[in-house]
Amino acid sequence: MNILILGSGGREHALAWAVKQNPKTDRLIVAPGNAGIARLADCAEIDILDGAAVVAFCVENAIDFVIIGPEAPLAAGVADATRAAGLLTFGPSAAAARLEASKAFTKDICDACAAPTAAYARFTEPGPARAYVQAQGAPIVVKADGLAAGKGVIVAMTEAEALAALDDMFSGEFGAAGAEVVIEEFMAGEEASFFILTDGVNALPIGTAQDHKRVGEGDTGPNTGGMGAYSPAPVLTPALQAQAMEQIVLPTIREMARRGTPYQGVLYAGLMIENGQCRLVEYNARFGDPETQVLMMRLGAQALDLLLACAEGRLDLNRVTWAEDHALTVVMAARGYPGAYAKGSAIRGLDALPESSSQMVFHAGTAERDGQILAAGGRVLNVTARGASLAEAQARAYAMVDAIDWPDGFCRRDIGWRAL
Numbered sequence: 001m002n003i004l005i006l007g008s009g010g011r012e013h014a015l016a017w018a019v020k021q022n023p024k025t026d027r028l029i030v031a032p033g034n035a036g037i038a039r040l041a042d043c044a045e046i047d048i049l050d051g052a053a054v055v056a057f058c059v060e061n062a063i064d065f066v067i068i069g070p071e072a073p074l075a076a077g078v079a080d081a082t083r084a085a086g087l088l089t090f091g092p093s094a095a096a097a098r099l100e101a102s103k104a105f106t107k108d109i110c111d112a113c114a115a116p117t118a119a120y121a122r123f124t125e126p127g128p129a130r131a132y133v134q135a136q137g138a139p140i141v142v143k144a145d146g147l148a149a150g151k152g153v154i155v156a157m158t159e160a161e162a163l164a165a166l167d168d169m170f171s172g173e174f175g176a177a178g179a180e181v182v183i184e185e186f187m188a189g190e191e192a193s194f195f196i197l198t199d200g201v202n203a204l205p206i207g208t209a210q211d212h213k214r215v216g217e218g219d220t221g222p223n224t225g226g227m228g229a230y231s232p233a234p235v236l237t238p239a240l241q242a243q244a245m246e247q248i249v250l251p252t253i254r255e256m257a258r259r260g261t262p263y264q265g266v267l268y269a270g271l272m273i274e275n276g277q278c279r280l281v282e283y284n285a286r287f288g289d290p291e292t293q294v295l296m297m298r299l300g301a302q303a304l305d306l307l308l309a310c311a312e313g314r315l316d317l318n319r320v321t322w323a324e325d326h327a328l329t330v331v332m333a334a335r336g337y338p339g340a341y342a343k344g345s346a347i348r349g350l351d352a353l354p355e356s357s358s359q360m361v362f363h364a365g366t367a368e369r370d371g372q373i374l375a376a377g378g379r380v381l382n383v384t385a386r387g388a389s390l391a392e393a394q395a396r397a398y399a400m401v402d403a404i405d406w407p408d409g410f411c412r413r414d415i416g417w418r419a420l
Contacts, residue, residue, distance in 0.1 A: 001024055001025065001026055001064040001065055002026055002027040002028075002029070002061065002062050002063050002064050002065075003019060003025055003027070003028050003029070003063070003064065003065045003066075003067065003304075004029050004030075004031065004054075004057070004058060004061070004063045004065070004066050004067070005019070005028070005029070005030045005031075005041075005067045005069060006030075006031055006046075006048040006054070006066070006067070006068045006069055006070070006073055006078070007030070007031075007048070007068075007069025007070045008030075008032050008033055008034050008037075009034070009069070009070070009289055009364045009365070009379075010289055010290055010292070010293055010331075010362045010363065010364035010379070010381075010382040011069055011070075011286075011287055011288070011289035011290075011292040011293070012030055012033070012034075012037065012069040012070075013034065013036050013037050013293075013362040013363050013364070013382075014292045014293040014295075014296040014297070014362050014382070014384075015067060015069060015287070015292060015296060015303070016028060016030050016033075016037055016040060016041050017040060017296060017360065017362065018296040018299060018300055018301065018303040018304065019067070019303065019304045019307075020040050020041065021300055021301035021357075022301040022302075022303075022304040022305065023301075024304060024305075024308075025304065027042070027061075028040070028041040028042070029041060029042045029043070029044050029061065029063070030042070030043055030044070031043065031044040031045065031046040031048055031054075031057070032044065032045055032046065032048070034363045034364070034365070034366050034367065034376070035363055035366040035367050035368040035373050035374075035376075036361070036362060036363025036366055036373075037363065038368065044057065048070075048072075048073045048078065049072060049073055049076045049078065050078075051076070051077055051078045051080065051081025051082065052081060054066070054073075054078055054081065054082060055081050055082055055085045055087070058082065058085070058087055059085070063087065064087075064088060065087075065088045065089075065090070065307075065308065065311070066079075066082045066087050066088070066089045066090065066091075067090045067091070067307060068089070068090065068091035068265075068286070069286060069287070070286060071097070071100050071101070071147055071284065071285055071286050072147065073091075074091050074092060074094065074097040074100075074101075074265075074285050074286060075094060075097050075098075075100070075101040075147055075285075076094065077093070077094035078091075079091040079092060079093055079094070079097075079265075080093050080094055088308075088311050088312065089311060090264075090265060090307045090308075090310060090311045091264075091265045091285075091286070092263050092264055092265040092285050093261065093264075095261040096256060096261045096262065096263040096264070096265075096285070097285040098261075099252075099256075099263070099267070099283040099284075099285055100147070100282075100283055100284045100285035100286070101146060101147055101285070102145055102146060103143045103144075103145045103146075103182040103282065104122050104145050104180055104182055106280075106282065106283055107120050107122070107182065109252055109255055109256070110252075110280060112255050113251035113252060113254065113255040114251065115247060115248045115251050115252060115280055116247060116248065116277070116278070116279040116280065117279050117280040117281075118141070118184040118185040118186075118187050118272075118279065118281070119184070119185040120182055120183065120184045120185065121182075121183050122145075122180060122181070122182055122183075123180070123181050123182075123183065124179065124180050124181075125170075126166055126167070126170040129166050129170070129181055129183060130163055130166055132183055133159060133162045133163060133166065133183060134159065134163075136183075136185075137159060138156055138157060138158050138159045138161070138162055138186075139155065139156060139157045139158075139186035140156050140159075140162050140183060140184070140185070140186050141153065141154070141155050141156070141183070141184040141185070141186055141187075142154045142156055142162050142165040142166060142169070142181060142182075142183055142184075143181065143182045143183075143184065143282075144169050144174045144177040144178040144180075144181060145177065145178070145179070145180035145181060145182055146174070146176055146177030146178070146179070146180075147177055148174040148175075148177040148178070151174070151223070151225075151338070152169075152174050152177055152178070153223065153282075154223075155186070155223070162183075166181065169181050187272040187274070187279060187281065188272075188274055189272045189273050189274030189275075190235050190272070190273050190274070190418065191210075191211075191270060191271065191272050191273070191281060192208060192209070192210050192233040192235050192236045192270075192271055192273060193208065193209045193210065193211060193229075193233065193268060193269070193270055193271075193288055193291050194208055194236060194241065194244055194249075194268075194269045194270075194271055195207050195208070195209070195266060195267075195268055195269075195287070195288075195291070195295060196245075196249050196266070196267045196268075196269065197265075197266055197267075197306060197307075197309075197310045197315055198253050198263055198264065198265070198267055198310070198315070199264050199309075199310050199311075199312075199313040199314070199315045200253070200256075200257060200262030200263060200264045200313070201253075201257070201262070201313070201316075202313075202315040202316040203245070203249060203250060203253055203267075203315070204306070204310075204315045204318060204319075204320065205241060205245065205320075206266075206295070206299070206306060206320050207231055207232065207295045207298065207299070207320070207322075208231060208232045208233040208236040208241070209229050209230065209231040209232070209233055209288065209291035209294055209295060210229060210230055210231075210233040210235070210418060210419065211226045211228075211229045211288065211290065211291055212226065212227045212228045212229065212412060212415055213226060213227070214227070215227060215333075215337070215338055215412075216412070217412050217413060217414045218414065218417070222338055222339075223338070224333075224337065224338045224378075224379070225289065225338075225378070225379055226288070226289060226290045226291075226331060226379070227330075227331045227333070227379075227411070227412045227415070228290060228328070228329055228330045228331050228411070228412055228415030228416075229288070229290045229291045229293065229294050229328070229329050229415070230294055230326065230327065230328040230329070230390060230393070230394075230415065230416045230419060231291070231294035231295055231297075231298055231326065231327050232326065233419070234419050235273055235418075235419075236271070236273070236278075240271075240273060240276075240278050243277070243278060244269060244271055244278050247278075248269060248271075248278070248280050249267065249269060252267070252283070253267070264310065264311070264313075265285065265286070265310065266285075266286060266287050266310075267283060267285070268283065268284035268285075268286065268287060268288050268291075269283055270282045270283070270284070289364075290329050290331055290364075290379075290382050293327075293329040293362050293382045293384045294327035294328060294329050294384065295327075297327040297329075297357075297358075297360065297384050297385075297386055298322065298323060298325060298327050298386065299320070300357060302320070302321060305318070306318060306320065324388075325386050325387065325388060325393075326386065326387055326388070326389060326390040326392070326393045327384065327385065327386045327387075327393055328384070328385060328387075328390060328393040328394050328397050328415060328416050329362070329382045329383065329384040329385075329397065329415070330382070330383045330384075330397050330398065330401055330411050330412070330415050331364070331379050331381070331382055331383075331411060331412075332379075332380055332381040332382075332383060332401065332404065332406065332409045332410070332411045333378055333379050333380060333409060333410060333411065334365075334375050334377070334378055334380055334408060334409060335408050335409065335410055337378040337379065338378060341378055342375075342408065343374070343375055343376055343377070344374050344375065344376075345374065345375045345406065345407075345408035345409075346372050346373070346374055346406075347366070347372075347373045347374065347375060347380070347381070347404065347405070347406045347409070348373075348404075348405035348406070349403050349404045349405040349406075350373055350404065352403065353400050353403060353404070354400075357386070358385060358386040358387075358396070359384070359385045359386070359396060359400060360384050360385075361381055361382070361383050361384070361400065361404075362381070362382040362384055363380075363381060363382075364377060364379045364380055364381060364382055365377015365378060365379055365380045366380060366381070375406070375408065375409065380406075380409060381404070381406075381409070383397050383398075383400045383401050383404070383411075384397060385397040385400065390416055390419055390420060391416075391420060393416075394415065394416045394420065397415070398413070
């Protein structure tokens with residue numbers, strides 16, 4: 001079959017890598033892709049936020065299956081456009097993708113189905129929001145309601161930080177995403193990621209992972225899009241996964257269906273775990289980044305079969321086959337990230353690294369010019385490895401990091417520290 005993946009990051013490189021291994025794949029196109037993706041698939045320039053343009057491309061190229069990677073095209077209704085054109089599609093409708101696109105909407109869903117989450121309040125004006133923070137004190141969490149490229153959540157450890165975050169949001173730093181703000185109770189505990197496929201009725205857990213959000217070692221410094229991840233996440237025990245399904249995920253799926261907006265795609269639940277209980281931090285309507293890199297490394301070719309079953313409404317007939325192994329990915333970022341950083345520096349040594357089912361460098365923000373791989377973003381490479389143990393996967397990944405010649409890049413050296 002001919003498959004189109006929308007997106008250009010490390011998540012999409014990992015999805016393309018897994019899909020390519022499946023013999024069902026005849027032609028694979030990624031739009032717009034990146035320098036690493038171009039080595040295993042055709043890349044195409046399409047406006048991935050324009051549903052009509054995506055549909056026209058699919059018709060011209062006889063696409064059988066569309067996989068939507070990032071959140072922005074989902075929120076823009078691209079999945080609605082492709083389904084309306086009769087194209088098999090993986091990814092929720094715009095109405096269902098509000099689970100990620102609006103923090104306030106998710107809170108309403110949690111209230112309606114009694115899913116455990118943080119206490120919260122919603123504000124559209126700075127005055128009442130500031131008064132609420134001053135009354136509640138710190139630590140406290142301030143969230144832009146809409147999509148903010150992973151940067152709209154501020155875990156404020158002081159009242160001053162929280163008030164500054166409110167000033168930024170209401171002054172337009174996050175654009176329309178900050179027009180409404182959700183202020184939440186600070187939840188103590190350990191956070192982990194739980195990934196579930198759902199076809200709107202059936203739900204199939206497909207894996208756990210743990211991300212490292214902060215830029216500095218020991219989880220210090222400002223939040224980022226993610227500096228590394230590993231899978232599985234030992235903190236998400238089978239008992240906790242069952243609890244999350246029963247109390248959070250399945251009630252959410254039923255409530256979405258009851259409202260006439262059934263959810264089809266991957267439901268990525270960020271969970272906070274404390275004292276043997278889990279609460280929902282937030283939902284994402286797409287695979288995580290960099291969690292996808294470790295999930296796909298472990299799933300391999302079966303990933304496509306699972307995504308197809310999800311899109312075709314037959315998840316109840318499928319199961320996930322896991323190897324008893326671990327995967328870990330290290331994000332290499334441009335110096336200065338998550339603040340200002342320079343683009344265009346050359347990255348050398350990649351061609352000498354292994355590309356196999358146990359070791360892979362997934363490209364996130366790269367471009368190729370005159371035969372050279374250049375940094376073209378903040379998070380640039382995802383150096384990923386599998387091992388029989390997490391320690392072995394970590395050692396393999398850092399050995400690959402050390403073989404990459406990129407003076408303008410940096411990484412955390414402690415990915416996996418919580419589990420190890």
